[in-house]
Amino acid sequence: MHQFTTVDGPVPVVGMIDERLSTTTICLASKYGSRLDPEGQCGLAHVLEHVLMSAPVGAVPSLSEYVERLGGHANAETGLDRMLFYAQIAPDDADEIAGLLYQAVLRPRWSDDVLEQEKRAVFQELAAAAADHSDVAQDAFFAHSFPGHPMGRPVAGTKADIERCGTTSVAAAHAERLLTAPLSLIVVGPRLPKTVDPVVAGIEPRILAAIGTAPATMPPSPPPLPPQPVRWSTEFTWLCAGARSVPEHDPRRPHFNVLAQLLGSSPSSLLYRRLRGEAGLAYTFYAWNRGYADTGVWRVLAGVEPGNGDAALDVIRTALDEVATKGPAPEDLASARRQARMRVLTSMDTPLDCARFLALRGGGLGSWSPADEVAYIDAVTADDLRRAAAHVRDGLRAVASPAAP
Known part of the structure; x- marks a missing residue:
């Protein structure tokens, strides 16, 4: 039977505990998304997501690589109003991975080499999305529905804006936006890891004190553009x-x-x-x-x-x-x-x-x-x-x- 448990703190924990499960899934969720990217830096949140999962953490080369070497699965995603960082591992590895996940997201080690590597990976993502007209149609729909507004920008970013991203701007996005947005930890597994407390994971109180302090302000959404006739092509x-x-x-x-x-x-x-x-x-x-x-x-x-x-x-x-x-x-x-x-x-x-x-x-x-x-x-x-x-x-x-x- 599913049993929900919650732990209060600077990073609230929600656990869905089921002793029948043979894996543990840990998801660190931030209410920072692409709609908070500054003007001219479309894709900054997306690049930050890549860097946090790929930068060295603790004694391992990256969270993603380490989790996968343990036989698990790790990934992250950026949306308009959310960033998710997650790992699915064996329950015996959950204590260590929960701690590394906190460190990777909240206390990263910046590297120009990792940033350039991940910018190249993002460029490949953008190229793949541009070739997928189902993605292009949805980006165009949002641009039409929210003209000139952060909701109308592509979540993944634009190549021109991402090319301008440097370690300074990515670190600033982390400090000023991700760390100050509300954060929570979701655990689905047979038991809670011992390291659900970020202090136990080695996160300093000064970092935890910043979480959730940013005001949730957004410019009001403008009216959508007037409906226009669809310009059909001669292709599928x-x-x-x-x-x-x-x-x-x-x-x-x-x-x-x-x-x-x-x-x-x-x-x-x-x-x-x-x-x-x-x-x-x-x-x-x-x-x-x-x-x-x-x-x-x-x-x-x-x-x-x-x-x-x-x-x-x-x-x-x-x-x-x-x-x-x-x-x-x-x-x-x-x-x-x-x-x-x-x-x-x-x-x-x-x-x-x-x-x-x-x-x-x-x-x-x-x-x-x-x-x-x-x-x-x-x-x-x-x-x-x-x-x-x-x-x-x-x-x-x-x-x-x-x-x-």
């Missing part, structure tokens, strides 16, 4: 269509999450039947909602053949309008709720997914729990979905990649 194209939704902690967030299941890629969804089954316009498509601190984004991503773009977009609009006008059929509502509920439950049953899920729900349980999340989903009504669909329909905009010149 990725269409991204959607609208702003609601923030992470808004009580309406589950409404948009269930709407994403109602219009998602499951054969049980309304959009699947319309877009793939009846019209045959898309084989691969997805729908999802993501809440952030002060806003949210609901979107559909679909791959369409040349000549099918406008027809596919019309099907999406019509499905949204149908739900907004009539509400979902009872059996479709029940199915969408079950799908949304299953997403929570399957995330909780996979240790690494569970750690990420808990981190992305705020980095700490507080008044929230997985059982609460399921209860919120079960409470979503047809009227809730009707209002959510109307919200998306009325704000709908779409972009495509590749786009016609």
Whole structure:
């Protein structure tokens, strides 16, 4: 049975303890993301993430390499409003790795050589993303939805800005942004490591005193750009269509999450039947909602053949309008709720997914729990979905990649 435990402190700890687990997953979550990158330094958080996982720590060449040599898995990720650093290892290694994770993220050893190495790795990431039009379409959608705002910049950064990153600017981002943002530790395993206390891990009180002291201020989001006709190319194209939704902690967030299941890629969804089954316009498509601190984004991503773009977009609009006008059929509502509920439950049953899920729900349980999340989903009504669909329909905009010149 899952048992949740919390430990208060400068770095709050949330543990999901299950003695049946044969691995331990440790995730250090920071509420510092790419939207806090300064103007002209787009990608700074992303570069910092790379450096922290690749720089020497303790007596080992890097956290990533050491964890993998132990047979485990280590990685990190940067989002708009979050950075996650995680390792999945054998429980007997958890004490040592928890300590090294704290040191790698909170007390790094800066190296010009490591920075240049990781900048080259980021350039390769950017090249791969530029070749993936599903990524390009989503970046364009955010740029269109949040013009001139940090939310509209690519999370991974731009090559020109990253080329300007030096050890001084990366160290400043660490000291001024990562260390002063709220931080939490998520542990999923058979027991808590002894080193969940950062002091035990050797982190000085002066560093811990800075955590969470930065004010969570962001410029207000500007209005989205007016909807424009999609410029379809003569190639296979990725269409991204959607609208702003609601923030992470808004009580309406589950409404948009269930709407994403109602219009998602499951054969049980309304959009699947319309877009793939009846019209045959898309084989691969997805729908999802993501809440952030002060806003949210609901979107559909679909791959369409040349000549099918406008027809596919019309099907999406019509499905949204149908739900907004009539509400979902009872059996479709029940199915969408079950799908949304299953997403929570399957995330909780996979240790690494569970750690990420808990981190992305705020980095700490507080008044929230997985059982609460399921209860919120079960409470979503047809009227809730009707209002959510109307919200998306009325704000709908779409972009495509590749786009016609």
